[in-house]
Amino acid sequence: MIIDYIKLKNYRQYRDQTVNLGAGEKGKNIVIIEGRNGAGKTNILNAITWCLYGQEFHISKSEGLPIVNTSALNDLGVNEKTTVEVEIQLISNDKNKRYKIKRTVWIQKSEKDDAEQISDRYLSNQSDGTKLEVFVQIGKDIKGEFRDPAHIVQRLLPEKINEYFLFDGERLDNYFKEESGGIIKEAVFKISQLDLLDRMIDHLNKTKDEFLRSSEGLTPEIKELEEKKTALLDSLEKMKNELGKQSNAKKEAKEHRNEIDKKLRESPRNIKKLAEEREGLEQDLLKLESELEEERKNRSDYLIEMSPLILTHEAINQSWRIISKQEEAGKIPPPIAKNFLERLLEKGVCICGTDISKKNEYRKNVELFLQSCKDIGNISGEIIELCGYLRGLIDESSDFRKKQIMYGKRVEDLEEREKKNNERLKRIEEEIKGCDVKEIKRLEEKLEEYNNEISNVDQKIGEIKVKIDNMKDERLVQIDRDLNKELKKEEKFQELRRILSFCNSVLDIANKIKTEIMGEIREEIEEKTKKQFFDIIWKKVTYKEVKIDDNYNFLVLDQTGRKALGTLSAGERESLALSFMAALNTVSGFDVPIVIDTPLARIDTEERQDIARSLPEYFKDTQVVILVTGAEYTPAVRKSLSKNVCKEYKIKFEEYKKGSEAKVVSYEK
């Protein structure tokens, strides 16, 4: 495929320009467009990419000039509009098909004299506000107004590989820098056209992730639940066994109890009770004896204590009466105590102060009074006290009978109880006479033991039954319910596992295919690059091998096998890059024209001629548009290329007051 022409209207330096690039006779596949730096060479390249993809890949973003030609903009009044248009016509190699691709953008001049891109809502058909039109002519039929013109462009000249046919020669060296494996790999990948496969892998990965996410919470707990169920069933089994054991124990205990019961029926009833009563009575009797002894002692003590009072009661009573009478008569105590009168006589002074120390009438009277006094008067206090005690004794003895009866009653009561107990004991002894009380008691105790055992076993049986019921009704049912739920999850989980397994298999295969295809493409590119490189370079003996390793790094090995990429001259590197680009171009399978911007800029003069000489060899049968400066397109280079050049242009750049304008004119002009 070749570019037949490029038509530029108001596009950057170009006000209205049509450049015919159509091929000439066979073998003449090169078009030269020569221009100074800044004249508009690279914008030819940009015009092509803008037209095809809506983007100017080779323009510096910092470049402030608008896309619209400044002269055209200046011709506009404020708010006036104009269009920028680039039209490219491609012709297939068999010349049967023509593709006319045209992109238009609407520009309005702002009040600040700036160009503002506006979109025409009726005409714009691209998201960037531009209009893209594609017309396809097959024979005489022209077809246009495609619903998705961009898609047709992508099919003809895929954007992703545009850098391998529309490229800046100065950037070729990037392929050979360190860590360039990523760039090479990307190139190989793009050329391999594995997008579909890649999209499929991407889609599969996303799908897989979605399935994985949806499988969260689906992880079955079946094993755990089954283990729980088994454990529960084991427990149930153990419980049932225990229930059986307890039932047997109950049965045995009942048998023993019945046996004992039978034996006891042959013996007097309640023998155990009688024996116990006997024991109780015997203990009571011991206690009674002790109490009786104590009461008897109390009674005898009381009688002994009271005997002096009662038996001498007459003397006590008589003495008390005598003293009492004397008290009543006022003799006791006497009005004047005898010893008091004795002390007065001894002192010789009467109580009234009269001297009675000498024998006189007063002393005589006192002595006569003393003689009438009795000695008893001196102990009158003691006698009165005695009287009080005697009264107390009389009073105490007056309660004798009451207390004596009380003590007697106590003793009698206890004796009565003792008698009754003895009688009851005697009757019991008669009742259990001839029985082996000990054995019967033992049997009765045993009977009680068995009854208790049966009761305990019944309780245990009840508990076990409740546990079993709980296990069956609640836990087992719950586990079964959970298990069913988990089994349903398991079905879903298994389905997901199958899907994930399928995804993984497909991913493996896709990745393998991708790797294999890329490997094959890499090998093919490596082979073609190597062939081209060695066909062209003149130091065929110095270098032995050109390889693209597994990491997609370029390797140039010298005759000794050493890495020699770093020692390549600029011209050799350019040769290698062009060989690589040609290989990419060939391997891509796309029939596309090549546009190279300044391919010889970094090359020495001598090498430039060599490159120029071999340049046609790289892209045989492919249209190559070379954008060069005058410095590159030396007469020698021109001479070297002359037999392959079909068209030669120069860019004439003119600056006016209103702006600048470039014109592509034939080289001869």
Added chain:
Amino acid sequence: MKSKSPDRLSCRKGDREIYDLLKKEELLKGKPLIDIFMMALTTGYKEKHRVKLDTKDGLILLYHVPTKLKSIMKAIAIAEEEADLNVLLDEAKVYSIAEEYAAGGIKILKTKVLGGEFGSYIKKLESELVDEFEKIKK
């Protein structure tokens, strides 16, 4: 003539053994000696059997004798001296009368306590006391 006030109650020599014997008897076991002395005194007094102490053996310090019992001894002395309270001026006489009745009663008591069946003394004593009490009431 007023005698010197005694500080103890005495018994005849030889009667001491009876006191010791009675003290070991079940009925009187653990009882103070004055209780046995009082039993002997009342027995002698009841039987009107008063024996002079030709020989004396100190038995109980008066200091330990309760006033209540001393009062009984004084009442006996008053009755014995035909209701003459002057006997109280002679403490030695008061306790001497008591000692003499005790000396007269101790052997009778011994016979009563040790001579009969077990418990018969108390029964007899009770009966005697009840009879005596009934008399007093009349």
